[in-house]
Amino acid sequence: MTTASQEKELLKGLAKSDKQAAETIYKDNYNMVQSLIINNNGSADDARDIFQETMIVLYEKAKSGTFELNCQLKTFIYSVSRRLWLKRLHQLQKYSRRVENIAETVPVEEEIENHEHRNNQFQAMENSLQNLGEPCKSLLEAYYLQKRSMTEIAGSFGYTNADNAKNQKYKCLMRLKKLFFAQHKTKGQ
Amino acid sequence: MMEDIQLSDAVERFLQGQMDAEELSRFEQLRKSNPELDQFVVEHSIFLNQLNEFGDRKQFRSALQEIHHNLLDTGAIKPRAPKAKVVDIVRKYRRVWAVAASIASIIAITVSGLVAYFTPNFTKPQIEQLSRKVNILEKQQNALTHEVRDSTKVTTRVPVNETYKFGGTGFLIDAKGYLVTNAHVIKDAKTILVQNRGQEFKALIVKIDTERDLAILKIEDPEFKPFASLPYGFKKTGADLGEQIFTLGFPRDEIVYGEGYMSASTGYNGDTMSCQIAVAANPGNSGGPVFNKNGEVVGILSTRQLQAQGFVFAVTAKNIFKSLDELKKDTTYQNIRINTLSSVKGMERPLQIKKIEDCVFLVKTYQ
Numbered sequence: 001m002t003t004a005s006q007e008k009e010l011l012k013g014l015a016k017s018d019k020q021a022a023e024t025i026y027k028d029n030y031n032m033v034q035s036l037i038i039n040n041n042g043s044a045d046d047a048r049d050i051f052q053e054t055m056i057v058l059y060e061k062a063k064s065g066t067f068e069l070n071c072q073l074k075t076f077i078y079s080v081s082r083r084l085w086l087k088r089l090h091q092l093q094k095y096s097r098r099v100e101n102i103a104e105t106v107p108v109e110e111e112i113e114n115h116e117h118r119n120n121q122f123q124a125m126e127n128s129l130q131n132l133g134e135p136c137k138s139l140l141e142a143y144y145l146q147k148r149s150m151t152e153i154a155g156s157f158g159y160t161n162a163d164n165a166k167n168q169k170y171k172c173l174m175r176l177k178k179l180f181f182a183q184h185k186t187k188g189q
Numbered sequence: 190m191m192e193d194i195q196l197s198d199a200v201e202r203f204l205q206g207q208m209d210a211e212e213l214s215r216f217e218q219l220r221k222s223n224p225e226l227d228q229f230v231v232e233h234s235i236f237l238n239q240l241n242e243f244g245d246r247k248q249f250r251s252a253l254q255e256i257h258h259n260l261l262d263t264g265a266i267k268p269r270a271p272k273a274k275v276v277d278i279v280r281k282y283r284r285v286w287a288v289a290a291s292i293a294s295i296i297a298i299t300v301s302g303l304v305a306y307f308t309p310n311f312t313k314p315q316i317e318q319l320s321r322k323v324n325i326l327e328k329q330q331n332a333l334t335h336e337v338r339d340s341t342k343v344t345t346r347v348p349v350n351e352t353y354k355f356g357g358t359g360f361l362i363d364a365k366g367y368l369v370t371n372a373h374v375i376k377d378a379k380t381i382l383v384q385n386r387g388q389e390f391k392a393l394i395v396k397i398d399t400e401r402d403l404a405i406l407k408i409e410d411p412e413f414k415p416f417a418s419l420p421y422g423f424k425k426t427g428a429d430l431g432e433q434i435f436t437l438g439f440p441r442d443e444i445v446y447g448e449g450y451m452s453a454s455t456g457y458n459g460d461t462m463s464c465q466i467a468v469a470a471n472p473g474n475s476g477g478p479v480f481n482k483n484g485e486v487v488g489i490l491s492t493r494q495l496q497a498q499g500f501v502f503a504v505t506a507k508n509i510f511k512s513l514d515e516l517k518k519d520t521t522y523q524n525i526r527i528n529t530l531s532s533v534k535g536m537e538r539p540l541q542i543k544k545i546e547d548c549v550f551l552v553k554t555y556q
Binding site: 017019022023026027030031034035038044045047048052055056059060063118121122125126140144145146147166167170173174176177180181 | 242
């Protein structure tokens with residue numbers, strides 16, 4: 001059983017992408033969510049997907065810095081997972097009469113909505129990156145996603161120096177930006 | 190042009206808080222005096238923030254996959270099978286089922302009769318089985334290692350008076366030590382040794398299914414330590430056309446990785462038990478697993494066409510399930526479990542291979 005102060009520490013760790021914290025939360029809550037999904041028409045695969053999606057909601061909330069947990073962490077996780085699973089069932093048109101509750105829940109509609117909005121944006125980014133082509137895609141991924149230094153990148157991508165690589169990175173970034181905002185606009189309409 | 194780069198750079202430093210006070214005030218001043226530039230800064234910040242968060246999310250996702258795998262390994266979480274809820278349905282639709290079943294059986298008999306009637310009888314000389322004949326040089330080398338082993342008094346599993354003839358690949362289907370490979374790999378074998386990371390284990394044949402070209406082996410060796418769980422799963426439905434696939438196998442004494450795609454849903458001459466894949470394969474690859482990008486087994490690499498380049502065939506994963514179902518009728522083997530969940534889903538490829546390669550073995554047969 002974790003106390004409120006311990007949970008606060010865990011969330012702080014999670015916000016800093018501390019693996020230990022993430023693992024503790026994972027270990028303490030996975031079986032609960034798995035029971036929920038499996039008792040309600042789901043498979044172990046679904047349970048993993050839903051639980052990891054929930055972890056992402058939690059991670060991004062913790063990272064935003066504005067997260068005030070006013071219930072037990074367990075309750076929050078359970079509520080988000082339950083909501084996500086209901087949505088998924090709805091999409092699959094697998095109506096179950098009702099999703100059984102095995103624990104209490106708190107309202108999380110807002111979180112889910114935010115999360116979906118972000119998912120759409122990330123999807124747009126993913127698509128833009130896919131359409132960008134090589135070597136731009138790898139170059140940008142190396143710098144922005146894997147956070148490698150410009151000199152290192154210049155070495156592995158065969159640019160003569162960091163400045164050259166930087167120039168190329170800039171061109172790629174601008175192309176990505178164009179693709180990204182174009183997607184954004186078509187989606188917005 | 191140059192200015193734009195500097196501006197983009199400036200926005201990045203601004204977002205990361207790397208500007209000193211003086212630069213910051215100059216930057217703010219510039220934004221106030223030039224609305225066009227301000228617009229750019231705002232837009233660029235939104236975009237860069239998106240990109241950074243996107244990267245964050247990706248990294249967190251793969252961290253979660255790793256955690257999941259670790260916790261499964263240590264047994265902290267356990268995958269649970271869904272409850273069966275079919276009893277009601279069976280009772281409710283008993284009559285419908287009976288009618289449907291009888292119609293289905295009539296159709297099945299007719300179709301199988303027709304198929305048997307129309308199937309051309311052909312032999313398959315145009316395809317080559319990809320088990321590896323070991324050449325004389327290696328035999329001599331083996332003889333040498335014999336001597337070395339004898340002289341150092343290490344107990345060897347290599348059988349005396351038998352020679353290393355063929356090599357292929359095999360991989361675990363159950364963490365307890367059950368392997369699957371191609372039937373042609375172990376044809377006529379007197380002794381079978383499987384090897385991984387230089388360690389050899391003795392294996393016994395559990396079942397040979399020549400019809401599907403599959404064989405199930407069991408490692409029977411005191412030194413073999415069963416795994417807690419397998420990192421990969423098995424996908425009964427196989428792979429779709431065009432899906433990316435990768436293979437691991439032993440065309441040499443070293444594990445070799447190959448990459449390709451699913452190119453046809455049937456095998457040589459329309460054989461429905463296998464499928465065609467585009468991947469580099471050589472003798473020795475036989476019996477090796479074919480994975481999709483999630484690390485789910487979709488087939489077993491088996492043969493290639495002789496006259497054409499790049500025609501490689503794999504027995505589809507469905508057949509493993511079928512073959513195992515037959516085997517499970519024997520009560521001794523009822524505890525074989527096939528894992529359908531891959532715990533390496535979403536990981537980067539090198540990490541996936543690192544987790545998977547321990548479960549792929551070089552199969553050596555002696556005659």
